[in-house]
Amino acid sequence: MQSWVPFVPDSASTFSWKVDAVYFYLSGITLFFTLLISVILIFFVLRYRRRSPYEIPRPIAGSHKLETLWSVIPFLIAMTIFGWASKVYFEQYSPPTNAVEIYVVGKQWMWKIQHSTGQREINELHVPVGRKIKLIMTTEDVIHSFFVPAFRMKADVVPGKYTTQWFEATKPGTYHLFCAEYCGMNHSGMIGYVTVMEPREFDNWLSGNTGNTTPAVAGQQLFQTLGCVSCHGANGEGGRGPTLAGLFGREVRLSNGQTLRADELYIRESILNPQAKLVEGFGPIMPTFQGQVSEDQLVQLLAFIKSLQISNPQQSTPMSSPSPSRTQSPAATTQAARNPF
Amino acid sequence: MIDEAFELPRPSKVNYINAQYGLKSWLLTRDHKRIALLYLGSITFFFFIGGLYAMMIRLELLTPQGDLFHSTTYNKVFTQHGILMVFFFLIPSIPATLGNFLVPMMIGAKDLAFPRINLLSWYIYMLGGLITIYALLAGGVDTGWTFYAPFSTTFSNSYVVAAGLGIFVNGFSSILTGLNFIVTIHTMRAPGMTWFRLPLFIWAQYATSLVMILGTPVIAITVLLLAFERVAHVGIFDPALGGDPILFQHLFWFYSHPAVYIMVLPSMGVVSELIANFSRKNIFGYKFVAFSSLAIAVFGFLVWGHHMFVTSQSVYAGMIFSFLSFAVAIPSAVKVFNWTATLYKSSISYDTPMLYGLGFIGLFTIGGMTGLFLAALAVDVHLTDTYFVVAHFHYIMVGGALMGYLGGLHYWLPKISGRMYPEGWGRFSALVIFVGFNLTFLPQFVAGYMGMPRRYHAYPPEFQVFNVLSSAGASILGFGMLIPAIYFVWSMRYGKHAEANPWHLPGLEWRTQSPPPTENFETTPIVTWEAYEFAPPGETEVIGKFAGELETA
Numbered sequence: 037m038q039s040w041v042p043f044v045p046d047s048a049s050t051f052s053w054k055v056d057a058v059y060f061y062l063s064g065i066t067l068f069f070t071l072l073i074s075v076i077l078i079f080f081v082l083r084y085r086r087r088s089p090y091e092i093p094r095p096i097a098g099s100h101k102l103e104t105l106w107s108v109i110p111f112l113i114a115m116t117i118f119g120w121a122s123k124v125y126f127e128q129y130s131p132p133t134n135a136v137e138i139y140v141v142g143k144q145w146m147w148k149i150q151h152s153t154g155q156r157e158i159n160e161l162h163v164p165v166g167r168k169i170k171l172i173m174t175t176e177d178v179i180h181s182f183f184v185p186a187f188r189m190k191a192d193v194v195p196g197k198y199t200t201q202w203f204e205a206t207k208p209g210t211y212h213l214f215c216a217e218y219c220g221m222n223h224s225g226m227i228g229y230v231t232v233m234e235p236r237e238f239d240n241w242l243s244g245n246t247g248n249t250t251p252a253v254a255g256q257q258l259f260q261t262l263g264c265v266s267c268h269g270a271n272g273e274g275g276r277g278p279t280l281a282g283l284f285g286r287e288v289r290l291s292n293g294q295t296l297r298a299d300e301l302y303i304r305e306s307i308l309n310p311q312a313k314l315v316e317g318f319g320p321i322m323p324t325f326q327g328q329v330s331e332d333q334l335v336q337l338l339a340f341i342k343s344l345q346i347s348n349p350q351q352s353t354p355m356s357s358p359s360p361s362r363t364q365s366p367a368a369t370t371q372a373a374r375n376p377f
Numbered sequence: 378m379i380d381e382a383f384e385l386p387r388p389s390k391v392n393y394i395n396a397q398y399g400l401k402s403w404l405l406t407r408d409h410k411r412i413a414l415l416y417l418g419s420i421t422f423f424f425f426i427g428g429l430y431a432m433m434i435r436l437e438l439l440t441p442q443g444d445l446f447h448s449t450t451y452n453k454v455f456t457q458h459g460i461l462m463v464f465f466f467l468i469p470s471i472p473a474t475l476g477n478f479l480v481p482m483m484i485g486a487k488d489l490a491f492p493r494i495n496l497l498s499w500y501i502y503m504l505g506g507l508i509t510i511y512a513l514l515a516g517g518v519d520t521g522w523t524f525y526a527p528f529s530t531t532f533s534n535s536y537v538v539a540a541g542l543g544i545f546v547n548g549f550s551s552i553l554t555g556l557n558f559i560v561t562i563h564t565m566r567a568p569g570m571t572w573f574r575l576p577l578f579i580w581a582q583y584a585t586s587l588v589m590i591l592g593t594p595v596i597a598i599t600v601l602l603l604a605f606e607r608v609a610h611v612g613i614f615d616p617a618l619g620g621d622p623i624l625f626q627h628l629f630w631f632y633s634h635p636a637v638y639i640m641v642l643p644s645m646g647v648v649s650e651l652i653a654n655f656s657r658k659n660i661f662g663y664k665f666v667a668f669s670s671l672a673i674a675v676f677g678f679l680v681w682g683h684h685m686f687v688t689s690q691s692v693y694a695g696m697i698f699s700f701l702s703f704a705v706a707i708p709s710a711v712k713v714f715n716w717t718a719t720l721y722k723s724s725i726s727y728d729t730p731m732l733y734g735l736g737f738i739g740l741f742t743i744g745g746m747t748g749l750f751l752a753a754l755a756v757d758v759h760l761t762d763t764y765f766v767v768a769h770f771h772y773i774m775v776g777g778a779l780m781g782y783l784g785g786l787h788y789w790l791p792k793i794s795g796r797m798y799p800e801g802w803g804r805f806s807a808l809v810i811f812v813g814f815n816l817t818f819l820p821q822f823v824a825g826y827m828g829m830p831r832r833y834h835a836y837p838p839e840f841q842v843f844n845v846l847s848s849a850g851a852s853i854l855g856f857g858m859l860i861p862a863i864y865f866v867w868s869m870r871y872g873k874h875a876e877a878n879p880w881h882l883p884g885l886e887w888r889t890q891s892p893p894p895t896e897n898f899e900t901t902p903i904v905t906w907e908a909y910e911f912a913p914p915g916e917t918e919v920i921g922k923f924a925g926e927l928e929t930a
Contacts (some may be wrong), residue, residue, distance in 0.1 A: 045822045055755050059826070062753060066746040073575060073717060073742050080720040084656070085727070088883070089688040091657070092911045093724045098662035098715075106714045107707055122696050125754030129692050144532070178528040179622060181687065181762060185828025192688045194623065195527060196616025199689040212837065216762040216830045218521045220528055221449050224833035332680050341776040 048207040048232060049187035049215060054124045056188070101205035128189060134256035135170035138163075139251060139335040142173070142180035142193045147213065150335060153242060154250035161213065163205050168315055170202040172300060172338075176331045181217035184230050192217055198300040205232040255340025262325065272344040277322060278315040281344040289329035303338055314322040323367030392795065392892040402523055408895055413478035414793075415499050416469060422512050423465040423506060425496035428855065430458035435817075435851040444837035453535065460523030464544050465506055467778055468636060472589075473502070475584045475785045478793060480558055482893065484578050485567025485902040489803025490560040494719055498553035512539035521832060524631070525810025526614030526625040530606040533715040537608055537771030541600040548593045551639075558582050567885070567903030574882060576908050577653075577666055580682040584670035588635045588642070588677065594634035599625065623688055630681035638677040640713030641773055643878045644737065644781025645712060652716045652732030653880050656723035659909035661715045669708035676705040680792040686757045702752035709745050713738060721814035728880075729803030733784025736811050740776030744769060747822065762832075765825025766844075768818045776814060781862065783810070791875030795892040797866045802860060809857035860890055862899075883910050 047053055084093075138161070139150040149157040163169050173182060175193040182201070183190040186209075191201040215226035224356075233241060259265060266279075272280030283298050291314040296302060305312055307329065310322035329337065393410045401410060412855065437445040437833045446454065481488055489495050510520055520529040520542040527536050562583050566575070603625070605611045612618025614625040653660045658664055682690060682698030716738055725731065749767040751757045760766060790798050824843035829836055836844070878887040883906060889898050 043826065045828045051755075055759050058753060059750070059754050059759075062750050062756065066743070066749070069746060070742050071738075073713060074739055074744050076717055077720070077738060080717070080723075081725055081727075083733065084720060084725050085725050086657075086724045090913055091724045092913060093656075093658055093722055094659060095659045095822050096444075096722070096911075097659070098665065098718075102718070103662050103665050103711065103715070110710045111704075111707050112751065114706060117749060118703050121753035121755045121757075122699060123755075124696065125686075126692060126757065128758060137738050146814075152573070154520060179525060179688075183762070183828070183830065185759070190687050190761065196622070197689065212828060214828070214830045218452075218523075218525070218528075218635075218832040220519070220532060221452065223452070224443070224448065226836045227837075304719055345440055 046186040046207070046209065046211060047188075048209060048211055049189065049203045049205055051124070051128055051188050051203065052186065052206070054188075056334070058121050058124060060330035061120070065113060065117070070223050083312065089093070104146050131170045131200055132168050134201050135168040137170050137172055139339070140171050140173040140182060140193065141331045141335060142175040142177075142215070142226075143184070143218075143331075144177050144220055145215070145226040147180075147182070147215075147226070147228055150251050150332070151242075152251060152339065154253070155242065159213070159226075161228070161230045161277070162233060162238065163230065164233055164235045164242055165205050165208055166235065168202060168204045169284055170200055173199050173201070174331055174335070178219050180215045180226065182222070183214040183216035184211055185214070187283050200303065205230075208237075210233055249260070251336045251339035252343040253340075255333075255336035255338070255343075256327070258337055259340055262329070264337075267322070272341065278318055280341050283344070284342045290314060291316050300338055303341055304334055307337060309335065328351075351374075380635050390890060391894060392890065393895045394795070394892055395919045396713055404603060405496075407488070407496055409477050409481055409489045409492065409495055410793075410893065410895075410897075412495050412499055413476075414585040416473040416477060416502070419499075419503060419506065420466050420469055423461050426861075427458055427461035427466055428858065430454050430461070431851065432855055434458060435848040438836070439848045441836050441838045441841050441844075442577040446793050446834075448834040449519065452832070453517035454522075454634075455832060456518050458511055460518065460540060460544070462507065462774075462913075463482035463522055463636070463640075465502075465509065468551060469502060470640070470646060470778065470782050471548075471785065472558070472582060472585055472639075473498075473791060475578075475647065475782070476558065476585075476643060477554070478559055479789065479886055480579060480582055481565070482792075482889075482897055483579055483884060484562065484565060484570050485885050485898065485904060486561060486565040487556045487896045487898070490565055493556050494553050495557055498550040498557070499734050499897075500726060501553065502547055502550035505543045505545075505550065507543075508546060509540055509543030509667055510666045512536040512543060514829040515539065523629060524600075524603060524625075525629075526606070526622045527616070527621070529605055530613075530615065531615045531640075531888070538604050541604050545597050545600045545604075548597045548816065551589045551593045554877075555586035555593075564914055567902045567904055570856075570885075573664065573667075574904060574906070574908050575650035575667075577660060577663070577670075578643075578646040580667040581649070581670050584674040585642045585646075587671075588639050588674050591678070592632045592635040592639070594630060596636075599628040599632065602628070603725065619912065623685070623690070626685055626688060628686045631678070633680040634684065635674075635677045635772070637773065638673055640778040641741075641781075641875055642673060644785075645670065645777045647735050647781040647788075648716065648737045649712075649787040650884075651730050651788060652719050652738075653909045654788075654880060654884070655731035657911045658719050658723035658726045658909075661718040661908070662711075663908065666712055666715050669712055672708045673705065674707075676701065683752055683757070686754055687761055688833070699752055699754050699757075703749065706745060706749060706752070709741075713742055713745070718834050727804070728783045728787075729798070729807055730788035730802060732804060732811075733780050733787065736779060736807065737780040737784065740780060740811075740814070744772030744776050747772065762826060762830055763825035764821040764829045764831055767831050768825060771818045771821075776818070780810075783807075785798065786861075786865070788880075789886070790865070790868070792812075792886055792891050792893065793870055794872070795875050796872030797875050797879065798861075798868045799864050801856055802864050806857050807862035809928065810854060813850050813853030813857050816851070817847050817854050820844075820846040820850075883912065884908075 137152055141148045143151035147159050149161050173193045175195050179192055179194055181190055181192045187203045189201055189203055191199050193199055209232055211230045213228040213230050215223060267275050267282050269275050286298055287295050288298050289295050306325045309324060311320045314320060393408055437451055462740040516536050517533045521539055562579060603614045606613045610618060612620040614622050638686055649666060651659055665771050680698060680702045682703045684693055685696050749762060787798060787803055820843040824840050829840045875891045877890050885902055
């Protein structure tokens, strides 16, 4: 599993070589300055060793010119590192809109993974080469960190919110998955593998793992059993509660006059703590679901709500669209939001 | 016992050690020098327990399987190693021992401004230490020294509150020491001792004290909130109770990043003394080095977010923290260049303290440069929470802070105990420690980039080679640490008697007898010379009646 450069882990994502490039640049600078200082030190220590016990060398006060020089040059070098590393970081944390979404829930001490096509895995993640994957992650208990060294990526999962990271694998193989944030007794056992496959193999793997309901379908069932339908409608068309169809990614006007974009965190909060951000025109009548839905179920509800489209309610069932995607028609959504009935 | 060890260097001389006898004269002393020794004994005790934990960690990691301890035990071992080393050794190390002893002596004062508060700070430190020892004996703590919520507040089943209380109490000793130093340096400098005549060690202590006073209350608040949540279930950090776990990290690092500067600034001060005095040359760019200490202290408060680049912090906040972290590296870089330039056309002796000083420059350069890797956003995403981080901060805290401390102890030992350490053994152990240290921590940089996460009880077998090297290095390092411990104790009885000024230096602390009298100087010194103004022996003005000694030296 070694790559051709010594002391560098496998490179298996589009970020790997970008991070490695900055790393090599930094290593070069470090080596240069460490050698520079060491060589000068050793030279001075030998050249200017004390030759007679009472000699007093002539004092030198200092030199503003030199000091300015060796403040400014390191600063400029530091800024090149800063700029380059920030650029790569920005890419790492700006997921593309067309990425396939996979849900990750951490818990002491395992990783639970749900593909949007319904496959579930524990401590393993199968992904195809050459497809952009976005992980939407949370945790049931403490903070963990999803770390795949071969992808040079890592992001904490934080209780009470969703964090995301994305990657595009480039090389088939099996790579380490680690929990990088200390999480208690079996922290070092919270490990697994990411298996990167050729797209065709991956499709085989997918079809060999059918029989699972997709998160969106499971979410629809929850939507029924939790009684959400009575206010939000069977397909999220709304009623006593706001319309959910087409909600995700849309601007929402709140009763306090603010507007926000409906993202994962907003939907999550509205389920767990409905009074926190009331939609304009609706009263505080929804009960809280804090403690009644698990993180897995929240993810499923989220997937269902994301899958709801603005269209004829009869056609809009998540079953008919195996890979949920959202299409937005801003005019229509605004209409629907303003007029819940 | 302790009095016996410090038997009269010469029968006629009264000094701070033999001025009074008996346990009571030590436990109720208000002499800053005696309090420094009390601290020295206590922090050495905590250092050796912390070191024992380090050895246990390295033994466990010798093999990939977790076979020596259960993971619960291992988690407690690395947590307790961190807590003891950070809060009970590194933070008090130089300020409470060398600083306590030397701040008044170097500025020509009789004592610190508040001698009783100084003694109080030692008692508070001991109280905090005892509470923490209780936590360790009662069952231990397993949260990591970082106490991240909600693990620490809700999930950990260990003595978190007791350990937190120990740290909370201990913080006050830090604050009091800082307060004492600041007031002393402002108000008690001898006539003629202007700000720019102060030795750079004093500037470093001053900057450290600022950080202690401004930062420590924040960790106290943080630990208090943590205890509130754990005991009373008030939702502050745990989202299940309505809190925010990231808030804990902000509060924790707002103190704990500046705390790194509490550990390393004093060491930089010591190294400035070592480099100047053992090359008989004034520090190149004195003012710049002095002000860079203050700059580090101030900017050190603005970079805490670089511990949180992957915690869902905003990308833009990450960029600002990254930028500031690069900026704070510059004053440190300049110090390294200035120390190096000081050696140009100087007269360098190869005494043990200088070996530590030179070792510090090399190791601190590596420690500082690898800090840039972690300040660089994209690289930090890969490296954070791996062994790279472990290696980096050990280069700063052991390669930096500890090397400076050991160098300082050797340098001022003649003044403190009135005895010389054995020079040959000193040089030998400095070399052993240097080699052992590098062998321990260099491989961890590589293991970290290869992806080995920190705080792992068991690890995939491909990382074993790095861990075996590291454990081998740790055993050499541990052996190296024992040598000075042995010969320091040996030298108290058998060491050569030290003269007032065994190194022939101009600093005020060398112009009085060794060990000094309780009031430090026979008469108040009047300073007419600049810092590091070297003169031929005999021409150095001496304060007190033991002046004759210097001329014969």
